[in-house]
């Protein structure tokens with residue numbers, strides 16, 4: 001088996017957190033006395049920009065206003081984003097994010113197989129830890145051999161940088177690692193870093209183009225939450241086990257099979 005590491009994205013992959021981020025943004029705008037509201041359709045558009053600070057900046061560019069006012073608002077971004085992060089953590093700690101099907105099981109199967117497990121995320125470590133604790137319990141913080149998050153890289157996804165940081169920290173070559181992502185931007189980042197990539201779209205990314213992914217499934221599935229019939233037929237299993245994933249990775253490495261074509 002050539003797989004040595006399994007690297008998960010966070011938002012939308014470990015849990016459906018983008019709705020919580022959206023609510024935290026709106027609460028932060030109120031706290032900063034800004035009359036902005038990001039409704040779901042607008043937030044879906046804004047998700048084309050990764051990074052909360054970058055997303056606020058892209059929103060400000062949309063607003064019609066004098067350059068001086070626009071500059072003032074850009075200068076407010078760090079304060080707005082700090083408030084948003086504080087509010088996001090509070091929402092997460094009161095249980096606003098449930099883990100997605102199969103994530104805990106696949107992590108445990110990989111760890112039991114002696115595989116290193118890591119995270120590569122655009123969001124900050126301050127957001128990642130409470131999410132792990134809320135979704136999987138405090139012991140989950142010990143599950144990861146590497147957590148690459150937030151501003152440790154200047155270029156956010158779709159740049160490969162955050163995956164390169166995770167790979168370096170895990171001490172693994174990209175071709176010996178597998179990524180799990182929920183967005184086309186995330187898939188592009190993992191592929192640009194050279195990883196075999198599984199895509200499990202979230203409610204915010206369903207309509208995105210996942211043709212670059214090596215394997216596309218609606219979710220990872222679980223014994224109690226099996227895959228959708230089409231995915232089950234294509235995969236030949238009721239959920240994606242680590243052994244099956246490692247075998248697909250191995251086959252792809254040997255150029256035998258393109259997993260998505262199965």
Ligand code: XBP
Nearest residue numbers: 010011021050051052121122123124
């Ligand atoms: C998704 C993102 C993040 C969050 C907001 O991260 O783009 O920016 O939407 O988090 P991931 P911050 O790579 O885990 O999918 O406000 O902390 O940036």
Ligand code: MG
Nearest residue numbers: 009011012182
């Ligand atoms: Mg994501």
